[in-house]
Amino acid sequence: MAGSAAEPQLTSVRAAVASIVAHRDRMNPAKPFFLLFGSLLIAGPCLAVEDLNQVELGIHELAEMKTLKGVNLVFDPTKISMVFTLPRSPGSSPGSGGGITNVIGLAGGPQEVDEPALSFLQRLSLSSYFIPLTLPDGNPIWVKASAVSFFRAVEPWDHTRSEAKSAVNAGGRPIFVKQDVTAIKDAISALRRQNKSR
Numbered sequence: 001m002a003g004s005a006a007e008p009q010l011t012s013v014r015a016a017v018a019s020i021v022a023h024r025d026r027m028n029p030a031k032p033f034f035l036l037f038g039s040l041l042i043a044g045p046c047l048a049v050e051d052l053n054q055v056e057l058g059i060h061e062l063a064e065m066k067t068l069k070g071v072n073l074v075f076d077p078t079k080i081s082m083v084f085t086l087p088r089s090p091g092s093s094p095g096s097g098g099g100i101t102n103v104i105g106l107a108g109g110p111q112e113v114d115e116p117a118l119s120f121l122q123r124l125s126l127s128s129y130f131i132p133l134t135l136p137d138g139n140p141i142w143v144k145a146s147a148v149s150f151f152r153a154v155e156p157w158d159h160t161r162s163e164a165k166s167a168v169n170a171g172g173r174p175i176f177v178k179q180d181v182t183a184i185k186d187a188i189s190a191l192r193r194q195n196k197s198r
Contacts (some may be wrong), residue, residue: 103120149172
């Protein structure tokens with residue numbers, strides 16, 4: 001990566017390899033090993049830190065969206081854990097879609113945007129990381145597969161709507177959905193296989 005902290009260490013490894021190749025005929029047999037090993041000891045931790053930083057920063061660029069209140073947000077799309085649509089309140093403007101899209105994971109509460117949920121995820125190139133589910137009231141919800149910590153069948157003490165079949169914990173938020181445990185498991189497994197084969 002150009003301009004990265006690991007570039008000087010990469011240069012030292014390349015220099016060591018070049019020196020070994022250029023002088024291999026005149027070197028003690030053990031010297032090439034120690035030259036290369038020493039260079040890797042220096043570069044290794046820096047390369048590992050660079051890889052870790054890439055994971056922490058995510059693979060997406062920063063994105064922008066405008067909330068229903070007119071606030072322009074610049075955000076990290078990899079932090080989104082779920083997106084769902086709720087009906088508009090009576091008397092509100094129709095906007096660009098049939099409902100209001102709620103974005104979860106960027107703040108303590110949902111960020112409301114006037115953009116269809118699926119179109120929102122597709123614009124951010126995130127749709128292949130989310131599984132589509134259905135809330136008990138019939139509204140669609142997209143949940144980030146890697147944000148799901150566990151899911152289970154609905155129990156009597158949940159006191160939720162009869163349409164709910166499973167409880168899903170994603171990003172620290174429990175939600176109830178119409179899909180059963182097998183369907184959710186199959187959806188996450190299929191998505192992971194799809195992304196792994198890319």
